[in-house]
Amino acid sequence: MGADxxxxxxxxxxxxxxxxxxxxxxxxxxxxxxxxxxxxxxSPASFVPIxxxxxxxxxxxxxxxxxxxxxxxxxxxxxxxxxxxxxxxxLFLDEIGDMPLVLQAKLLRLLExxxxxxxxxxxxxxxxxxxxxxxxxxxxxxSQQGRFRTDLFYRLNVFPxxxxxxxxxxxxxxxxxxxxxxxxxxxxxxxxxxxxxxxxDHLLAHDWPGNVRELRNRLEYATIITNGELIQPHHLRx
Numbered sequence: 001m002g003a004d005x006x007x008x009x010x011x012x013x014x015x016x017x018x019x020x021x022x023x024x025x026x027x028x029x030x031x032x033x034x035x036x037x038x039x040x041x042x043s044p045a046s047f048v049p050i051x052x053x054x055x056x057x058x059x060x061x062x063x064x065x066x067x068x069x070x071x072x073x074x075x076x077x078x079x080x081x082x083x084x085x086x087x088x089x090x091l092f093l094d095e096i097g098d099m100p101l102v103l104q105a106k107l108l109r110l111l112e113x114x115x116x117x118x119x120x121x122x123x124x125x126x127x128x129x130x131x132x133x134x135x136x137x138x139x140x141x142x143s144q145q146g147r148f149r150t151d152l153f154y155r156l157n158v159f160p161x162x163x164x165x166x167x168x169x170x171x172x173x174x175x176x177x178x179x180x181x182x183x184x185x186x187x188x189x190x191x192x193x194x195x196x197x198x199x200x201d202h203l204l205a206h207d208w209p210g211n212v213r214e215l216r217n218r219l220e221y222a223t224i225i226t227n228g229e230l231i232q233p234h235h236l237r238x
Contacts, residue, residue: 008161017130020133020134022161023136023163027166029094033090057100064082066080066083066119072120083127091132097147105149111156112155199235
């Protein structure tokens with residue numbers, strides 16, 4: 001992964017510790033978060049991700065904490081949030097730098113007091129899950145600009161892990177490629193012999209501006225268009 005895997009493995013055994021994963025977009029931050037979750041012995045199903053940048057501000061609080069019936073116009077029934085689904089596992093907050101300030105205060109309470117409240121309810125819920133956050137932004141700079149709470153920044157900065165871009169850790173490419181090929185074998189249900197030496201050399205020579213996400217996409221394309229033969233350079237369409 002390029003990050004300090006020894007530190008990542010060690011923190012996996014301390015579920016009370018919040019982990020902050022830093023790195024460029026597509027560098028594999030969620031892959032590392034899932035690895036920490038798996039190393040803690042939790043079920044894969046209890047890893048619950050939420051992308052703070054992909055959900056409108058008006059819906060993010062409900063998505064995160066859930067809502068009670070009648071909490072707002074259109075809330076015709078109660079809805080369970082990501083926090084409830086993460087019980088006994090991990091809540092992964094991707095792109096934490098894009099979380100609205102008003103929600104940052106509620107996240108700080110969740111981290112400090114290990115409790116939260118469903119939107120439209122005054123019943124306190126216990127936050128019995130690990131929190132891992134990730135961002136490609138500089139949270140310290142955001143806090144200095146008033147766009148991120150300073151107290152939350154220091155609360156999240158307890159255990160930072162930085163993932164270098166893939167172009168700076170090409171030695172990881174063979175292992176990452178095999179990991180993705182194993183996933184595609186399972187999902188596609190067909191024989192995938194693997195990469196030819198020429199294809200692997202092709203991968204190692206590329207600069208990967210899209211990082212791990214680009215690698216995964218290229219390999220997925222290649223596995224779809226091949227039929228039982230080794231992947232060759234022209235299958236990768238780099």
